[in-house]
Amino acid sequence: MSSTHPSNSPSTPATEGEHKVSNFLRQIIENDLDKGTYQSRRWAGSPGDAAHHAQGEPDPAKIRTRFPPEPNGYLHVGHAKSICLNFGLARDYGGVCHMRFDDTNPEKEDTEYVNSILDAVKWLGFNWEAHGQNHLYQASDYFDFMYRAAEYLVEAGHAYVDEQTTEQMRLNRGDFSKPGVDSPFRGRTPAENLKRFREMRDGLHEDGSMVLRARIDMASPNINLRDPAIYRIRRATHHNTGDTWCIYPMYTYAHPIEDALEQITHSFCTLEFEDQRPFYDWLLERLCEGGLLKNPPPRQYEFARLNLTYVITSKRKLAQLVYDHKVNGWDDPRMPTIVGLRRRGYTPESIQLFAERIGVTKSDSWIDYSTLEGCLREDLENKAHRGMAVLDPVKLVLTNWGEVFGSDGYTEDCTQPALPHSAIAEGQTPPPDRVFKIGKEVWIEREDFEEAPPKGYKRLFPGNVVRLKGGYVIECTGVGAKDANGQVTEVHAKVIPDTKSGTPGADSVKAKAAITWVSAADGVQAEVRLYDRLFLDAHPDAGGKDFIEALNPNSLKVVTAYVEPSLAAAKPDEKFQFERHGYFVADRKDHVAGKPVFNRVTGLKDSWGK
Ligand code: ATP
Ligand code: MG
Numbered sequence: 001m002s003s004t005h006p007s008n009s010p011s012t013p014a015t016e017g018e019h020k021v022s023n024f025l026r027q028i029i030e031n032d033l034d035k036g037t038y039q040s041r042r043w044a045g046s047p048g049d050a051a052h053h054a055q056g057e058p059d060p061a062k063i064r065t066r067f068p069p070e071p072n073g074y075l076h077v078g079h080a081k082s083i084c085l086n087f088g089l090a091r092d093y094g095g096v097c098h099m100r101f102d103d104t105n106p107e108k109e110d111t112e113y114v115n116s117i118l119d120a121v122k123w124l125g126f127n128w129e130a131h132g133q134n135h136l137y138q139a140s141d142y143f144d145f146m147y148r149a150a151e152y153l154v155e156a157g158h159a160y161v162d163e164q165t166t167e168q169m170r171l172n173r174g175d176f177s178k179p180g181v182d183s184p185f186r187g188r189t190p191a192e193n194l195k196r197f198r199e200m201r202d203g204l205h206e207d208g209s210m211v212l213r214a215r216i217d218m219a220s221p222n223i224n225l226r227d228p229a230i231y232r233i234r235r236a237t238h239h240n241t242g243d244t245w246c247i248y249p250m251y252t253y254a255h256p257i258e259d260a261l262e263q264i265t266h267s268f269c270t271l272e273f274e275d276q277r278p279f280y281d282w283l284l285e286r287l288c289e290g291g292l293l294k295n296p297p298p299r300q301y302e303f304a305r306l307n308l309t310y311v312i313t314s315k316r317k318l319a320q321l322v323y324d325h326k327v328n329g330w331d332d333p334r335m336p337t338i339v340g341l342r343r344r345g346y347t348p349e350s351i352q353l354f355a356e357r358i359g360v361t362k363s364d365s366w367i368d369y370s371t372l373e374g375c376l377r378e379d380l381e382n383k384a385h386r387g388m389a390v391l392d393p394v395k396l397v398l399t400n401w402g403e404v405f406g407s408d409g410y411t412e413d414c415t416q417p418a419l420p421h422s423a424i425a426e427g428q429t430p431p432p433d434r435v436f437k438i439g440k441e442v443w444i445e446r447e448d449f450e451e452a453p454p455k456g457y458k459r460l461f462p463g464n465v466v467r468l469k470g471g472y473v474i475e476c477t478g479v480g481a482k483d484a485n486g487q488v489t490e491v492h493a494k495v496i497p498d499t500k501s502g503t504p505g506a507d508s509v510k511a512k513a514a515i516t517w518v519s520a521a522d523g524v525q526a527e528v529r530l531y532d533r534l535f536l537d538a539h540p541d542a543g544g545k546d547f548i549e550a551l552n553p554n555s556l557k558v559v560t561a562y563v564e565p566s567l568a569a570a571k572p573d574e575k576f577q578f579e580r581h582g583y584f585v586a587d588r589k590d591h592v593a594g595k596p597v598f599n600r601v602t603g604l605k606d607s608w609g610k
Contacts, residue, residue, distance in 0.1 A: 063095035073315035084355030099128035180218035345585030345601030401440035441520035473499035524568035526596035
């Protein structure tokens with residue numbers, strides 16, 4: 001495997017250094033490369049039929065894969081698996097992965113989605129440029145060829161126009177135990193069929209009044225081979241071809257042709273298409289026979305789709321969450337869409353790592369959500385700068401401050417490393433230290449003070465000695481104030497002089513614990529969005545369940561926190577580890593300098609299933 005081939009790929013795969021585990025798709029590709037299955041292919045610089053490619057050079061790409069979304073929604077984490085797989089395999093084997101919009105269905109598609117899909121793929125770290133070409137295609141550009149191929153099938157006796165009603169067709173298809181019944185129109189001559197098919201194209205017949213069907217085998221045990229429909233009449237304006245066509249190819253007919261015109265070698269899809277494979281092969285064999293396409297045709301291989309616990313991966317159901325306002329849009333940080341994961345604080349590297357780690361298999365299974373979170377933690381552990389934030393603040397007053405330092409208004413700088421020593425690779429320069437102030441008043445976490453501590457409690461309670469992390473050792477003296485409900489609003493303590501972290505006296509007094517804090521002098525108020533799982537059920541839509549009922553009513557809790565200045569200065573999208581709390585990201589939409597907004601990506605430890 002060469003690392004210098006001009007393939008479309010991220011220059012540094014996230015998983016570089018991690019051993020690439022072989023899988024059945026890698027074995028298929030390696031086997032084809034060994035045998036030279038696709039060695040004779042030519043590539044004319046753009047998609048096309050046999051005659052077109054015959055004029056081309058030997059294909060510079062050793063394999064061609066494709067990622068073919070329908071532009072009918074936002075991509076989700078399941079698509080991310082497919083993207084990493086298709087682009088990743090092309091990268092690893094000196095190939096090219098085409099970015100293709102499967103836009104043959106005029107009704108559901110929208111240009112709105114096109115850009116979001118391109119953005120998502122690019123953000124994940126991939127691109128479709130290779131060998132000086134831009135391999136961005138749309139299936140609707142192939143309508144002319146698809147029509148021509150259909151005429152060929154008609155003329156060769158492999159297709160016929162069926163005028164049965166939909167209901168009749170359904171009844172005559174039979175089922176698993178019963179063979180189908182031939183349509184009364186099945187015996188028409190090619191000439192009659194061609195005339196009819198052209199009338200369909202020319203708009204002489206009503207929508208739904210007839211279809212073009214492949215003539216294969218009405219008794220096939222595979223129902224998909226019982227003369228599947230390949231063209232239907234549908235008067236709809238297409239976002240690319242406008243009103244040029246009133247007939248449109250069916251997906252099962254269009255997809256193999258798209259692959260073949262683009263000289264795809266390995267067409268990877270999810271398991272539900274397994275039953276379609278015989279038709280895929282049948283169709284391409286016929287078109288190769290007719291000389292429209294050249295052997296060897298692409299081959300389809302199926303892998304298990306991603307199922308992630310507590311997550312829904314269906315564009316339609318995700319759309320329902322958006323349109324019913326169960327979430328705040330496609331990029332709501334609770335959504336498993338790529339835009340949602342991105343806003344939540346996931347990194348492309350963590351998602352690539354996830355895709356690599358879950359691998360590919362031939363049988364469906366559920367991946368635990370914690371696997372995804374684990375990949376994020378692993379990616380951010382050595383990257384995300386540390387900082388202190390108090391999420392449930394209560395004021396702590398150091399009552400002897402003025403006495404010790406000469407004035408109540410006195411403040412002093414504290415410094416702490418932005419990354420722990422363990423996160424710095426050998427030879428790497430550590431980032432500059434964080435600097436924050438300490439003064440008479442600081443914010444601490446409410447849970448860090450107990451008036452009457454439970455057994456074993458080590459943090460603040462009257463008489464106990466703790467360290468303000470990176471600052472001074474203090475001794476708690478008790479409650480300073482309570483509100484009308486008896487809730488503590490102020491805690492009192494005394495600062496112990498000459499105990500500041502990093503000074504010679506730091507160890508002179510033994511602290512029972514170190515607590516996180518933010519100074520009232522330079523701490524900045526921040527909105528922190530504490531996200532939790534969107535669903536309470538690990539399999540929210542399994543077995544036809546109503547996933548809306550499984551929604552977690554507490555999937556978002558917004559708190560007003562205090563953060564240290566280095567966090568308040570974050571750029572949108574910047575990720576941090578809030579000490580003891582987990583990983584957080586400055587919200588890419590709402591965070592602005594001076595008015596910080598953070599999203600919790602994940603806690604520091606796995607809390608799922610607990
Ligand atoms: P949805 O059911 O959410 O609409 P889809 O399969 O219809 O998804 P497409 O846009 O047609 O969406 O899919 C583009 C590619 O992504 C296909 O090759 C498809 O197999 C793959 N894909 C979609 N969902 C998953 C998933 N959960 N796991 C792996 N691959 C997926
Ligand atoms: Mg689909």
